Each structure stands twice: as structure tokens, then as C-alpha cells.
Amino acid sequence: MEQNNNEKWGSRWGFLLATAGSAIGLGNIWKFPYITGVNGGAAFVCVYILAILIVGMPLMIAELSLGRATGCHPAWAFDRFTGGKSTLAMTVFGILMILCGISLVFYKYPGYAVVLLVLGVALMLKGWKTIGVITGVIAPFVIICYYGVIGGWTILYVVKSFAGELSFANPEQASTVFLPILKAAPEVRFGLFASHFLFIFLAAVVVFFGIKNGIEKSSKVLMPMLFILLIALVLRGLTLPGASKGLKFFLSPDFGALRAESVLIAMGQAFFTLSIAMGITMTYGSYLSRDVNIVRSGLLIIGLDTMAAVLAGIAVFTSVFAMGLNPAQGPGLVYMVVPSAFNKVPGNLGWLWNGLFFIMLTIAALTSLISLLEPLVNYAVRQFKMSRHLAVVLISLIVYGFGLLSAVSCADWKTLPGLEKVIKKFFGSANVSFFELSDNIASNWMLPLGGLAIALFVGWYWGTARAMKEIRRGTKSGRLDANMLVLLSGFNRKEFPQKSLFSPAVFWALSIRWITPILVVFAFLYCIGVI
Ligand code: PHE
Numbered sequence: 001m002e003q004n005n006n007e008k009w010g011s012r013w014g015f016l017l018a019t020a021g022s023a024i025g026l027g028n029i030w031k032f033p034y035i036t037g038v039n040g041g042a043a044f045v046c047v048y049i050l051a052i053l054i055v056g057m058p059l060m061i062a063e064l065s066l067g068r069a070t071g072c073h074p075a076w077a078f079d080r081f082t083g084g085k086s087t088l089a090m091t092v093f094g095i096l097m098i099l100c101g102i103s104l105v106f107y108k109y110p111g112y113a114v115v116l117l118v119l120g121v122a123l124m125l126k127g128w129k130t131i132g133v134i135t136g137v138i139a140p141f142v143i144i145c146y147y148g149v150i151g152g153w154t155i156l157y158v159v160k161s162f163a164g165e166l167s168f169a170n171p172e173q174a175s176t177v178f179l180p181i182l183k184a185a186p187e188v189r190f191g192l193f194a195s196h197f198l199f200i201f202l203a204a205v206v207v208f209f210g211i212k213n214g215i216e217k218s219s220k221v222l223m224p225m226l227f228i229l230l231i232a233l234v235l236r237g238l239t240l241p242g243a244s245k246g247l248k249f250f251l252s253p254d255f256g257a258l259r260a261e262s263v264l265i266a267m268g269q270a271f272f273t274l275s276i277a278m279g280i281t282m283t284y285g286s287y288l289s290r291d292v293n294i295v296r297s298g299l300l301i302i303g304l305d306t307m308a309a310v311l312a313g314i315a316v317f318t319s320v321f322a323m324g325l326n327p328a329q330g331p332g333l334v335y336m337v338v339p340s341a342f343n344k345v346p347g348n349l350g351w352l353w354n355g356l357f358f359i360m361l362t363i364a365a366l367t368s369l370i371s372l373l374e375p376l377v378n379y380a381v382r383q384f385k386m387s388r389h390l391a392v393v394l395i396s397l398i399v400y401g402f403g404l405l406s407a408v409s410c411a412d413w414k415t416l417p418g419l420e421k422v423i424k425k426f427f428g429s430a431n432v433s434f435f436e437l438s439d440n441i442a443s444n445w446m447l448p449l450g451g452l453a454i455a456l457f458v459g460w461y462w463g464t465a466r467a468m469k470e471i472r473r474g475t476k477s478g479r480l481d482a483n484m485l486v487l488l489s490g491f492n493r494k495e496f497p498q499k500s501l502f503s504p505a506v507f508w509a510l511s512i513r514w515i516t517p518i519l520v521v522f523a524f525l526y527c528i529g530v531i
Contacts, residue, residue, distance in 0.1 A: 002382045003071035004286050007211045012292050014216035016300055017223045019275075019284050021367030023305040024226065026150060027273040029361055030334040033250065033313035035265055037327050040257035041250055045310070047258065048266040052302055055519055056270040058511035059451055060281055060298045062458040065470040067285025068294070073378045074136030074279045077286070078128035081462055086127030094123030111426030128457065135450040136279030137379050142442045143278060144372040145402040146435050149410070151365040152196030152403075153181055153335065154358055159195070161354035166339045171325065174336035181335075183411040196403055199362075203369040204396040207377055208389060211287050215370055222363050229360035230311045236353060237318030240345065246321030250313045264526040267519060272443060273305055275368070277450030279375040293474045295504065308364075315357075319345065334361065373399070409434040448524035452517055459513035467512075468505060 009015040036044050070077040086094070097120030104113035122130040160166050160177070168174045180188045206214045237243055275281060288294075316338055320327055323341040327333055338357060343350035373395065380391040405416075412433050413420035423429075432440070458467050525531045 002073070002076040004073075004378065007287055008289060009287050010212040010216055012297070014212070014220060015284065015288060015292065016297055016304075017219040018215050018367070018371070019281065019297075020301050020304040021219045021223050021226075022275045022280050022284070022371030023273060023301055023368075024223075024308040025273075025275075025364050025368035026147070026361070027269065028305065028309040029312040029316075029364055032269065032273065032309040033316045034327060034333050035269060036313055037249055037317070038257070039259070039262040039265060040254040041248075042253035043255045043258045044262055044266065045251070046253070047263055048269060049306065051263070051266040051270040052274070052306065054511060055267055055451075055516050056274045056276065057298055057302060058508050058516050059271075059276050059454060060274055060301070061294055061471060061508060062454055062467065062512055063276065063281040064285035064288065064294045064298065065467050066454070066458055066462065067282035068288045068290070069466070069470040071286050073286065073375060073382065074132040074282045075129065075379055075383070076132065077136075077282055078132040078457060082128050084126075084129065086124055087461075090123050090127035090130075094120045094125075096120070097123060109426055109428040111428075114426075128461075131450075131453045131457070134446065135277055135453065136282065136375050139278040139442060139446040139450060140280065140372045140375050141399070141402075142438045142446065144369065144376070144399050146406045146438045147365070147369055147372060148200050148399060148403040149196055149407045149435070151199035151362065151369055152192060152407070154362045154365055155195040155199050156181065156191055157335065157339075157358040158355060158362055159191075161339075161351050161358055164351055166354050167343060167350065168340060169343060170340050171332070171336040174340050178332070178335045184407045184415075192407060193404065196407060197400060199366070199369065200396050200400050200403065202366055203373050204392050206370050207373045208392045210388060211374075215374065218370070219367060222367055226308070226360060226363045226367075227311075229356055229363070230308065230315065233315035233353070233357060233360065234311050234318075236345070237315045237322070240318060240322035242322035242324075243318035246317035246319070247314065249321060249327070250317040261526070264523050267523045268443065268448075268527060271447045271451055271523075273309065274302065275371060277447045277454060278372070278442075280371045282454075283375040283378055284371070290473045294471050319353075406433075406435045406438065444524075444527035448520050448527060452520045452524070455512050455516040455520065459509070459517070464509040464513065468509070471508075 009018075032048075036048070039047075066077050067074075070080045072080060097116050099120075101113045101116030101120055104110075104116065107113065119130070122133075157166065166174075166177065168177065179185075181192060184192055206218045208214060209217075237246070271277060285294075316333070317327065319341040320333075320337055323344040325337050325341050327337060334357075339350075339354045342353035342357065345353060373392070376395050376399075377388060377391045380386060380395060381388055384391075386394075408415050409419075410433050412431075413423065458464075522531070
């Protein structure tokens with residue numbers, strides 16, 4: 001019943017472009033260039049590629065194969081091998097959480113105790129299903145609410161570029177346009193809420209038409225457009241006098257600027273950019289047919305994602321440096337520095353370059369938003385037995401509603417004093433906005449912990465043998481087999497019929513059982529500030 005039997009990708013390319021569309025987003029276009037710049041340029045790119053290959057790739061393969069083997073959304077995928085019951089490990093884990101929750105009951109702020117108790121009881125009763133619901137429903141929901149807001153800003157910028165309202169000469173002047181938007185100031189609210197609505201509406205229309213006729217068809221048009229625009233912007237940047245300074249900043253290796261921290265930053269970025277551990281890749285995998293080679297697809301998706309990130313970096317930094325501006329952190333880079341740089345480009349075509357840049361960014365964000373909406377819709381259809389159309393309408397409205405909360409609280413909660421009071425009472429502080437809170441919960445807690453759970457489930461519970469069988473479908477058999485290392489690392493020899501010493505299968509199995517979980521634990525402890 002929960003299997004997605006009648007929903008399948010129409011072609012391998014459709015699947016590849018849709019998954020790459022999910023991966024390529026704001027993370028590639030504003031975050032990757034910036035973190036590369038401050039972490040040693042090309043030196044960081046090397047570390048990032050290693051992180052993608054060692055952590056990102058094995059997890060992507062794990063998610064795709066678990067999705068395809070079960071044909072289910074994560075809420076049922078984990079469950080299929082446990083028969084809907086909790087397992088010993090999950091029960092113990094749940095009891096520990098309940099005990100922590102009870103010890104917090106008398107603490108001044110009851111919010112934390114409630115969260116732990118609910119989680120503990122869910123783990124005890126439902127086991128892995130709880131993990132499936134967290135990664136496949138709660139994580140995409142938390143992300144989509146604020147991602148939609150950023151998409152709204154981007155559409156608003158497209159309109160403003162063509163209306164000639166982005167004609168500022170420097171980032172200081174740009175801040176007079178951007179800060180009111182960031183803070184949802186009353187005078188910009190109408191435009192802001194309308195463009196936010198339009199953005200969610202566009203994604204909803206695509207998801208409304210389903211996998212083949214909606215997501216797949218739109219990806220086949222949008223993704224080539226995205227790359228054409230990116231290449232046009234790269235050519236514009238590269239042909240500016242002084243572009244080489246930007247290239248040097250972005251691409252020359254500076255091993256001195258590479259810190260221990262950079263490795264963890266690279267890993268966090270690998271998770272976010274590949275849309276891993278948020279139900280998307282697994283759900284997209286559940287629509288995949290058996291004859292598709294998962295490993296090759298994973299490599300292609302990662303290749304396209306990295307290519308988009310590098311092209312975006314070149315386009316951004318060549319223009320910014322050629323125009324003598326400084327790259328800044330976060331949203332400021334694309335919403336203030338980049339438009340100022342394009343305005344200075346000789347030829348007075350700033351409006352055009354800005355327009356193209358923000359159309360490109362809108363497309364990147366849109367295909368990602370579509371991929372966040374789909375797991376939620378899939379879940380609602382199966383859980384509440386409603387039609388896809390109704391699910392799309394309801395979920396889009398809910399997402400828009402929470403997005404508004406996100407947009408309005410972007411500066412701080414002071415704009416919503418009633419809610420501020422409740423939050424303070426339950427959690428002790430309301431210092432961060434809903435916007436920052438969602439990003440923090442999703443990026444720092446849900447993604448690393450979800451990734452860890454997927455690695456442990458696939459590596460140890462579902463098991464590398466069954467996973468390997470699934471991965472081998474669609475490959476010329478025998479290409480992915482194993483050896484001595486497997487024996488040494490405690491695997492069952494029968495799982496790996498062949499003997500080559502350094503086969504990709506061994507690497508994958510070692511990664512998913514040991515390397516990925518250990519690295520993810522480090523990344524997690526780093527994210528929450530323990531190391
Ligand atoms: N992968 C997207 C990016 O790089 C972000 C994203 C996260 C998309 C979560 C969908 C879901 O921006």
C-alpha cells in the first residue's frame with residue numbers, strides 16, 4: 001500500500017536531472033563560493049571533493065538503494081525490515097531519552113523535557129519508523145519553510161532588476177534595498193509576501209502534476225536553462241578586466257588558510273548540497289526502476305552539483321574582484337555584493353546581468369523546493385489516504401503559513417510579541433528568530449543525525465549484503481565486488497563473491513559501516529559546538 005508502484009520516473013535522464021536539481025541550490029551558489037574563499041581556495045575544494053566522495057557518495061548510494069529496494073518514502077522504508085515494531089537498540093535509546101526527559105521535568109523550562117519525552121516514547125513504540133518520519137517529514141518541513149522565504153527574496157530581486165530598482169553602486173547602498181527585505185519591514189511586506197507566494201505556487205504546480213509529468217518534465221527544461229545562464233555569467237565574469245584576481249582568490253590553493261575546522265565545514269556542506277538525510281534522495285530513489293545503475297547515477301549527480309558550485313564561484317568572484325569589491329558572508333554576498341558588481345560592469349547593462357543572475361538563482365532554488373515538497377506530499381498521500389492534488393494544495397498552504405512566520409521573525413521575535421512570550425516560557429530564551437532556529441535545527445541537528453542513522457541502518461541493520469544486492473541491479477554484475485579487507489573488517493565473506501583487493505564495493509561497505517558514521521559524529525559534535 002505504501003509502495004510507490006504507480007509512480008515512476010519516465011527516463012534515467014529525467015531522474016538524474018531532477019535529483020541534480022534538488023542538489024543544486026542556494027548552497028552551491030552563495031554558500032560554496034564564500035566558504036571556499038575563506039578556507040583556502042583550491043585547497044578547500046580538494047578537501048570538499050574528498051568529503052563528497054567519502055561521506056556524500058556512500059550516503060547517496062545508501063539512500064538511493066534503500067529507496068529503490070523498498071519502493072517507499074522513508075517513513076515506511078526503514079520500517080519494512082523491522083515489521084513496524086521497535087528494535088532492542090531503539091527501545092534502549094528511547095528509554096534513555098525518556099529518562100533524560102524526566103530529569104528535566106523539574107527544570108525551569110518545560111519545552112526541553114516535552115521534546116525528549118515525545119521522542120523517547122516514539123522511539124520505544126515505533127523504533128526506526130520514528131527516524132523515518134524525522135528524516136522524511138520533519139526535516140524537509142523545517143527546511144522548506146525558510147527555503148521558501150529565500151526563494152521569495154530571489155524572485156523579488158528578478159522583478160527589481162528588470163524594473164531598474166537594483167541600480168545601487170555599492171554594497172552600502174544595496175543594504176538599503178536588502179535590509180528592509182531581510183527584516184520584512186512593513187513597507188516591503190506586500191511585495192515580499194506576494195513573491196514568496198509565487199515561489200511556493202510555482203513549485204506546487206510542478207508537484208501537482210506528479211513525478212513524470214511534473215517534476216521530470218520541468219527538470220528537463222529548467223536544468224539546461226540553469227547551466228546556460230551559469231555559463232553566460234561565467235563568460236561575462238571571465239572577460240572582465242581584472243577577473244584573474246577573483247580566480248586567484250577562488251582557485252589558488254592556500255594551504256595556510258586550511259584549518260582543522262575546514263574539514264568539518266566541507267563535510268557539513270557535502271550533506272546540505274547533496275540534499276542528503278532529508279528524505280529527498282530516498283523518495284526520489286523509490287521511483288527508480290531496477291535497470292538504473294545507482295553508482296553511476298550518484299557520480300553523475302555529484303559531478304553536476306560540483307560543476308554548478310565551481311561555475312557559480314567563478315561567476316561570482318571574477319565579477320566581484322574585477323569591480324574591486326570585497327566578498328562578504330552569507331546572503332549579503334549574493335543580494336548586496338554581486339548586484340553592485342554587475343552594476344559596475346562596463347556597458348550599463350547591470351539590470352540585465354542582475355536579472356539573469358537572479359533568474360538563475362530562482363531556478364536553482366525552485367528545483368530544490370520542488371524536491372522538498374515531494375516527500376511531504378508522498379507522505380500525506382500514503383498516511384492520510386488523500387489525493388496528490390489535495391495533498392499539494394494543503395501542504396503548500398501550510399508551508400506558506402509557516403514561511404510567513406519565518407519571514408516576519410527573520411530579524412527577531414519582537415515583531416510577534418505573543419509568540420515571543422510563549423517561547424521564552426517554554427525554552428527560556430527567544431534570542432534567535434524562527435528563521436535561524438529552523439536553519440540551526442535542520443543543518444546542525446537533523447542532517448548529521450539523519451545521515452548517521454541512515455549509515456547505521458543500511459550498514460548494520462539492513463546490512464551491506466542486501467544493500468549490495470540492490471546496488472548491483474542495473475550494473476554489469478561482478479563489477480562491485482570484494483576481498484580480504486572485507487574479511488579483516490568483520491564482514492561476512494559471502495556478501496562479496498569476488499576477490500579484487502581495492503574494489504569500490506569494499507570502499508562503500510567500509511564507508512557506510514565505519515568511516516561515514518565516525519566522521520558524521522565528529523561533524524555533529526563540531527556543529528553543536530562540543531569540539
Ligand atoms: N541542496 C540544496 C542546496 O545546495 C539545498 C537543499 C537542502 C535542497 C535541502 C533541498 C533540500 O542549496
